[in-house]
Amino acid sequence: MISPDSPPLVSPSPCPPPPPSLPSSPVPSSPAPSSSSLPLPPTLPPTGEVMVLALGRRKQLILIALSILPNLFLAFLLSSDDLITLSPPHHCRLPMSSSLADARPGDSGGPFQCKQFTNSSRSGTVDCENGWDYNVTEGLKNNIVTEWDLVCAQYWVVPVEKVCFILGILAGCLGLGYAADRLGRSRTLLTSLTLSVVFGVLVCVSPYPSVFIVMHFCLAAASAGVFLTLYITRLELCEPSLRLVVTMVAGLMTVCGELLMLAMGLLCQSWRGLLGAGTAFLTLFLSYGIPKVFPESPRWLLLLERSANVNLFSDRRNSNRDSRDEESLSELDSEPSLSTRPDLSFTELVRSRNIWKNLCVLGFTSFISHGISHCYSSFSNDITGTAPSFYWTFLLSVTTGGGAWVLLRVTVDRCGRRGILLLFMTMTGLTSLILLGLMEYLSKPAIAVFSVLGLFSSQSAAFLCIFFTAEIMPTIIRGSGVGAVLALGCLGRLSAPLMDLRNSHGYFLHHVLFASFALLAVLSILLLPESKKKPLPQTLAEGEQYRRPPLGRRRRDNVPLLATPNP
Numbered sequence: 001m002i003s004p005d006s007p008p009l010v011s012p013s014p015c016p017p018p019p020p021s022l023p024s025s026p027v028p029s030s031p032a033p034s035s036s037s038l039p040l041p042p043t044l045p046p047t048g049e050v051m052v053l054a055l056g057r058r059k060q061l062i063l064i065a066l067s068i069l070p071n072l073f074l075a076f077l078l079s080s081d082d083l084i085t086l087s088p089p090h091h092c093r094l095p096m097s098s099s100l101a102d103a104r105p106g107d108s109g110g111p112f113q114c115k116q117f118t119n120s121s122r123s124g125t126v127d128c129e130n131g132w133d134y135n136v137t138e139g140l141k142n143n144i145v146t147e148w149d150l151v152c153a154q155y156w157v158v159p160v161e162k163v164c165f166i167l168g169i170l171a172g173c174l175g176l177g178y179a180a181d182r183l184g185r186s187r188t189l190l191t192s193l194t195l196s197v198v199f200g201v202l203v204c205v206s207p208y209p210s211v212f213i214v215m216h217f218c219l220a221a222a223s224a225g226v227f228l229t230l231y232i233t234r235l236e237l238c239e240p241s242l243r244l245v246v247t248m249v250a251g252l253m254t255v256c257g258e259l260l261m262l263a264m265g266l267l268c269q270s271w272r273g274l275l276g277a278g279t280a281f282l283t284l285f286l287s288y289g290i291p292k293v294f295p296e297s298p299r300w301l302l303l304l305e306r307s308a309n310v311n312l313f314s315d316r317r318n319s320n321r322d323s324r325d326e327e328s329l330s331e332l333d334s335e336p337s338l339s340t341r342p343d344l345s346f347t348e349l350v351r352s353r354n355i356w357k358n359l360c361v362l363g364f365t366s367f368i369s370h371g372i373s374h375c376y377s378s379f380s381n382d383i384t385g386t387a388p389s390f391y392w393t394f395l396l397s398v399t400t401g402g403g404a405w406v407l408l409r410v411t412v413d414r415c416g417r418r419g420i421l422l423l424f425m426t427m428t429g430l431t432s433l434i435l436l437g438l439m440e441y442l443s444k445p446a447i448a449v450f451s452v453l454g455l456f457s458s459q460s461a462a463f464l465c466i467f468f469t470a471e472i473m474p475t476i477i478r479g480s481g482v483g484a485v486l487a488l489g490c491l492g493r494l495s496a497p498l499m500d501l502r503n504s505h506g507y508f509l510h511h512v513l514f515a516s517f518a519l520l521a522v523l524s525i526l527l528l529p530e531s532k533k534k535p536l537p538q539t540l541a542e543g544e545q546y547r548r549p550p551l552g553r554r555r556r557d558n559v560p561l562l563a564t565p566n567p
Contacts, residue, residue, distance in 0.1 A: 049239055049535050051298040060237060066294055067234040068250045070226065070285050075257030076264070076278025077200065077223040081165050081216075083262070084271040085158045086139040086390055090151050092116040092128040114152035128152065138390045141269040148209050161213050162497035168220030170490040176225030177483020181476060182341045184304075185233045185297045188479075190289045192225030193282065200279030204272045226282075228486065232478050235470045236299045240533050244413055247467055251405040258398050299475045303342035303538060344476055345540070354544045355473070359481055361524045362469045363488040365425060368521050369461040371492025372428060372514040373397075374499070376455040397459075400452065404460040408467075416532050417468050422525045424464065425518060427457035432515035436508075462489060471531040474543035478536075 052060065091113050116128050134146050144150060150157045172192075180188040199219040206212035231250070238246050265274045288294035349355075377393055412420050431454035435447065442450070466485055473481035499510060529546040537543040 047302075047535070047538075051302055052237060052239055055237075055298065063237050063294065064234060064242075064246055066288070067230045067237070068246070068253050070230060070282065071250055071253040072257040072260065073278055073281035074223060074227055075254055075261045076274065076281070077196065077219060078169070078227065079258050080261055080265070080271075080274055080278070081162060082390075082394070083139055083265055084143045084274065085145060085161060086143060087145045087151060087155070087158065088137065088139070089113070089135045090132040091135075093130045093133045095130055140265055140271055140274070143271045144209065144212060147271075150209065156501060157209055157213075159497040159501035161209070161216065162500070163494060164213050164217045165220050166490050166493050166497070168217035169224040170487045171217075172221030172224030173228055173483040173486040173490070174480075175221070177228050177479040177481075177486075179225075180229050180232065180479030181344075184341075185229055185236075185300055185479075186288075186294065188225060189229040189233070189294075190286070192222050192229060193286055193288070195222035196226055197279055197283050197286070200275060200282065204276045204279070224486070228479065228483055231466070232470055232482055233297050236297045236475065236478075236536065240535060243471065244409060244467070248405045248409040251463060252402055255398055255402040255405070258394075262394065299536065299538065300342070303476055342476055348540050349477070352540050352544055354547065355477075355481075355540065358472055358528060358546065359469070359484060361521075361527055362465050363485050364517075364524060365421070365521045366462060366465040366485045366489040367492040368514060368517045369425070369428065369458045369465065369492070370489035371495045372432065372511075372518060373455055373458045373462070374493075374496040375432070375511040375514060376451045376458065396452065397455070400456045401459050401463075404456060404463055408460060408464060412464065413532065416530050417464065417471070418525060418528050418530050421461060421464050421468065421528070422522060424457045424461040425522050425525060428454055428461060429515060429518035429522060431457065432511065432518060436512060436515060465489070468528070468531065471534075471536065472529060472543070472546045474537040474539055476539055477543075 055063070092115065094116065113132075114128065116126050116130075132149055132151060136146070144161070145158060148154075148157075176188055176192055179191070196219065199215055199222055203212060203215040203219050206215055234246055234250060235243055261274070261278070264277055268274055268277065377388075377397065408420070415423075431450050435442075435450050435454070439447070466482060466489075469485045470478060470482050495510060495514075527548055529548050531546065534546075537546065
């Protein structure tokens with residue numbers, strides 16, 4: 001007999017000869033009896049890049065196109081706030097019995113818009129009691145200002161509505177970004193789409209300004225969740241060579257959506273019709289909930305599979321003390337189903353200093369680039385004393401945004417993310433200093449050129465901050481990371497309605513503060529890593545590997561502020 005300690009090699013003596021089909025090598029034909037009770041190690045899952053390539057090029061492009069198309073109609077809900085709150089020239093409406101020829105003040109502005117003359121002299125005036133007449137020359141003929149008379153004593157309602165709208169976007173980016181990490185991209189997208197449709201209908205039927213402000217806040221939060229979820233899902237469907245191209249196409253689709261929104265507003269001339277059209281178009285994308293139409297992100301599924309494999313392996317190790325029969329039964333009972341969320345170690349997250357550093361730098365840069373854009377668009381009003389045309393301001397902002405995406409596509413893949421972000425923030429700070437310091441010596445065309453240049457560079461930096469964050473944040477917290485950077489950008493955008501609420505008092509100090517912060521952001525960008533042509537990190541440990549490259553190519557710098565330990 002063969003002793004139990006002998007290896008299971010094929011030997012010619014007491015055992016029968018092996019079949020001719022089996023090789024005569026020392027490889028055992030069956031596992032040893034003593035090894036049947038040992039746990040099998042879990043198989044290593046493929047990388048995120050492999051799972052994306054496994055989709056096939058055709059299916060990958062179809063899913064990317066499906067993630068880009070909603071941007072065309074999200075602009076109806078996210079970019080129409082300035083259009084539906086535009087205050088046209090107005091004056092007091094006279095009672096029908098009035099016969100005074102000079103009782104109706106002109107549209108030149110000032111207090112005559114909000115007062116009514118009691119006699120032929122311009123000294124005696126009273127408050128308007130019969131409403132206002134509006135001379136609508138731009139925008140919608142029927143917006144919330146003209147429908148509810150939000151002028152004069154009620155003018156403060158419009159800046160408050162703008163503040164609440166931006167705060168809604170901020171809340172949606174933070175809350176639904178976290179939900180995208182914990183519950184999945186697909187579930188969060190469908191939830192956000194459903195909420196957008198529901199609150200879009202409620203906004204269109206709002207009877208009072210207070211109801212409109214609350215419903216518009218909720219609509220902004222839900223629409224921001226749709227935008228954020230589509231952004232990170234689109235990025236996770238691409239390999240490194242396609243990420244920037246796809247993001248640029250999505251940005252240009254948003255630009256086309258803003259132009260389409262303006263054309264739709266001129267066509268329908270009603271704020272209810274404009275928001276209703278955006279809600280109706282967005283309803284079509286609820287079909288993404290049909291099985292196999294818009295599946296879950298493969299990179300998030302990879303995290304889900306890893307979490308399930310780790311749980312299964314730990315359960316099997318704990319059950320090794322039982323007998324074979326009890327083990328077979330316990331494995332069937334303790335076999336875990338796929339978890340609904342990947343495991344996240346909050347202790348490891350708190351200790352991830354490199355991830356926090358990158359997030360703080362990009363968030364600070366996003367805050368500056370979004371906040372200083374209002375300063376450049378308001379320079380015409382600050383210098384000449386006349387407010388620019390709404391169409392001019394809107395089209396200038398949209399076209400510079402489209403040009404920024406084209407320039408990013410040309411330069412970022414060649415020069416790197418960090419270098420181009422450093423260049424744009426330097427341009428933003430320099431143009432601010434030139435406009436603030438040499439304003440009295442520059443001509444109006446020169447002021448206009450520097451204002452457009454500053455607006456262009458600040459928008460480019462804002463777009464690149466979000467793209468940069470999505471590339472260096474690991475998949476397990478990518479939604480929360482991108483949402484936090486977008487939320488800090490919304491804090492910068494709050495400067496515009498807050499200045500309107502205070503009638504632009506302190507504008508010069510406001511611009512000086514943002515210009516100083518822009519120069520500080522230039523120094524902090526040196527702490528960022530470079531993500532060009534690198535795979536997206538999956539876990540926190542992989543995200544910690546994204547370190548700042550040395551300033552010199554042939555030596556490692558040891559500057560205390562810039563030094564980061566290599567893993």
